[in-house]
Amino acid sequence: MGRFDTIREFNLLSWMREERQSRKLILVIVFIALLLDNMLLTVVVPIIPSYLYTVDDAAANMAKNHTVGSPHSPSATFQTIVSLYDNSVRVTSGGPMDSTHMPPGQTQATSPSTSGVTPHNSTQPDCPKADDQLLNENVKVGLLFASKATVQLITNPFIGPLTNRIGYQIPMFAGFCIMFLSTIMFAFSSSYTLLFLARSLQGVGSSCSSVAGMGMLASVYTDDEERGNAIGIALGGLAMGVLVGPPFGSVMYEFVGKTAPFLILAVLAVLDGALQLFILQPSKVEPESQKGSSLWSLMKDPYILIAAGSICFANMAIAMLEPALPIWMMQTMCPRKWQLGVAFVPASISYLIGTNIFGVLAHKMGRWLCSLIGMVLVGVSILCVPFAKNIYGLILPNFGVGFAIGMVDSSMMPIMGYLVDLRHVSVYGTVYAIADVAFCMGFALGPSTGGAIARSIGFPWLMTIIGIVDILFAPLCYFLRSPPGREEKMAILMDSNCSMKTRSYSTQGNTECEEMETEYDE
Incomplete structure (x- = not known):
């Protein structure tokens, strides 16, 4: 038996050595990395607005009722100050904030922390009052969501040139390590500050994974049509993450708790890291054989800027929708917690469909035309969102938004590599850093400005503004029809x-x- 075990082990090692250079396995690794990154990106969408409103409401009520209780009790005063300082998850853990520290006349059942102590068994819809506190959540949630993209935006210009020098494997593995740490922080953070830091840290990991992943695919798939197909499949991982994240997060949050979904993602991240260790061998440095074009020379290319602008403004639509839609639903529709995440399912499903269809079809019909139609469709769909009266009314416009963004992404990501081949040096780390910068600008400006706009002039006007911007930008895609090259x-x-x-x-x-x-x- 020992001889046969040795033969099987030898065959397995031989297969792994051969498959390390397999383009399909590299595609699988990039697919999984984008899947986990975007699951973590979107799993917080239904959790954070409701969670922050719960802890802020509990903290506000504790501060208001504190003087009614025992103002001269040192222990009670200390617990209240600590709770207000770090927005503690005591409201969800049932820790120090029990009946012994309740203000007189307030029982465990009627405490404002009830939604935190027993949110998972609630059978009633969540109907927070549409007051200034709820409206202020637009700004806090928007800034929290935007922090990831902002940090990623700052990090990308360094990651792109770095991959040109040391190869793609090490940045990919570094992205996994940082993503794992961010996920653990999300699981156990109870204050707004720590959640903000976890989201920001995710931006560094996302920058490493997305820039190195897309650059790796562009380098191993040299044919333009094959590259488009491969990037379309990889974007399917992004779409799957966006699809699974919100409903997974909302259901787990309501029925299990805030910590559980992040711990599950952490386990999946460990599996992805093990796969990268076996296949990519991240300790092996393989720099590019030729020096790529500088970041500044690519940034000055008008055709690259048009492609990047399409990615930015198309994704800005969903980026504005993510923090603002749950709060608008809480104001107007009185939904259950799980419905806050399920509302994004049509957009996620249609994005998955769009990237898979147009990863192949865009090359045949013209990527410029595919992107132009997609930009117009994004604008029209986003304009229809405020007309929804209930969660069912959101199905069609959200489906249109996701499908159209899939058209734009599956067209513009391959064309970024094609433009470098056509007009610059065929080294792809820097150009996909620019593509990721465009993506991040959409997800940085979208939530941060969208939250403030939604608070000041309302959610419908926010949707109107971004819808018109997308429609006006669409004609610029015509210039990508036949870009000149050297x-x-x-x-x-x-x-x-x-x-x-x-x-x-x-x-x-x-x-x-x-x-x-x-x-x-x-």
Whole structure:
């Protein structure tokens, strides 16, 4: 038996050595990394607004009723000060804030902490009063959500050039480690400050994972059509994370508690890290063989800026929707906690459909046209959101928003790599850092400004503004129809694509190459 075990072990090791260079396994790793990143990104969407409102409401009531209780009791005073200082989760753990510290006349059942102590067994809808405290949550929640994207925005310009020097494997694994730490912090943080730090830390991990992941895919999938298909599949991981995150978070929060969903994500992150260790060997440094174009030269390219702008404004729509929609629903629809997350399911499902369909179709119909239609559809769909009277009325507009953003992302992510091939040096870390910066700007400006706008002029006007911006930006995608390139780069790119197509499709590939040569001569 020992001989057969040795043979099986040898075969397994041989298979792993061969598969380490497999493009499909690299695609799987990037898919999982984006899945976990975006599950953590969206699992907080239904949890944080309700959780912060609960602890803030409890703290406000404790402060108001404190003088009625025992103002001269040192222990009670200390507990109240600590609770107000760190927004403690005592309201959810049933710790020091029990019946012995309740203000007179207030029992455990009627305490403002009831929604924190027994939110999981509640059978009644959550109907917070639409007062200034609830409206102020727009700003707090918006800033918290925006912190991740803001930190990621700052980190990306450093990660892109770093991957050009040391390769993609080490940044990918560093992203996993930071993501795991952020997830643990989310699980056990009870104050707004610690939640803010956890969200900000996630931005660093996301920057490492997304920039290195997209750059890795662009480097191993050199054919433009194959690259588009691969990036479309990888974005499916992003879509799956966005799809599963909100309903998973809301259901777990209501029936199990705040900590449980983050602990589950932490376990999944450990599994992803183990897979990266076996497949990518992150200790092995493989720098790019040629020096890529500088960040500044890529930032000056108008075609890259148009593609980045499309990514930014399309994703800004959902970024504004995420913190503001749950609060607007709490004001107007009196929903259950789990409904706050389920409201985003249509957008997540349609994003998954859109990225998978247009990852392939966009190359055939023209990525510029796909993005133009997607931008218009985002604008129209987002304008329809405020007309919903209940959760069922949100299904169609949210479906349209997700589907349209899928069209834009699956078109613009591949075209960023194509523009570098066409107009610059074919090293992809920096250009995908720019793409991630655009994505992050949408998710940084969206929640931070959206929360303030929703508080000052209302949620419907917020949706109107971003909808009109998307529609007005859409015509700029026409300039990506046939971007000019340097002649020597176009010849190299054409030869590369022709050789790939000839090997893959034989007669059909030769026909397409002849058409490309005719267009190039013209």
